[in-house]
Each structure stands twice: as structure tokens, then as C-alpha cells.
Amino acid sequence: MKHDLKILPEYFVEVLRGNKTFEVRKDDRSYNVGDEIVLHEYICGKYTERTMSVIITYILRNPDYCKDGYCIIGFKQYGEWKEIEEQGGWGDTFYRCSVCNEEWLLNDGKPKDNNMNFCPQCGSRMGGDKNEQSSYSDSWHSLPDSSR
16 A cells, blocks of 8 residues: 655655654554555645655554554655656666666666666665565666766
8 A cells, every 4th residue: 555645854854864764653544564655745835846655664553652543654765766868869768766866877678677676876675576685787877977
């Protein structure tokens, strides 16, 4: 199941950095381990363009530690590859990690075809089976800063 949740910028940034791996939330959405949470950055009554997907890995509902009607949700980052415009005119395709925004050049195929199940820059799991193991291909290259 997918849950769309608002998150303030100061917390969004800490999740993005990997420092914050939990949320304290009202337990009103039937959260379950394995569910996806899409965090939508929210400030001054408006959504920003920034979002991030995480997968629930643990839920604490113990009343000794949680206020009545609340739970603590543990999670891991979960990203997506976003195809971006071709650059350079050689038929190569570029993809951007939705978590860290690092861009990668693929010489052949899509990220899944190249076993890019994790972002080489930030380590976020990318789409597909939540239980996949990391395996990298040498058909991708990080873009140098000067080409952005």
C-alpha cells in the first residue's frame, strides 16, 4: 500500500541525508511493514516540488513508548530513476536518482537492464523488488560536474 504524507523541510532534509530514518505519526492509515510512504515536502501551506519514497521496515505501536493513537515508523529510502533529456547527441541516455539527484549516463539500455537496483552515489534502493541485492554494471558513468 502507498501512503502520501506531508513533511516539513527541516525533517525532509534529514531524511534525504539519511540521518532521520523514522517518523512519529498518527496511526490512522493502517501502516504495514513493506508499505511505501511518499514524503511530500510541505512549507507555509504549500507543497514544494520535492518528494521522496521510503519503504516501511518497522512499526512500533507499544503504548509504553507511543502516545495513544500514534506509532513510530522506521523506514529506508526508496528511489526511482528519472529519464532526462539526451545530452551530447550520441544516443546515450541519462538518468537521475530521485533521492540524491545524481545523474548517470547509460551506454546501453535502462537502469534495470544494467542491474542498477541501487544508486551508486547515495545507495538508495531503486524500484523493483524490495528484496533485491545490489549488483552493479560497468555500463554506467557519473556525469562530471562540468557537463551539468
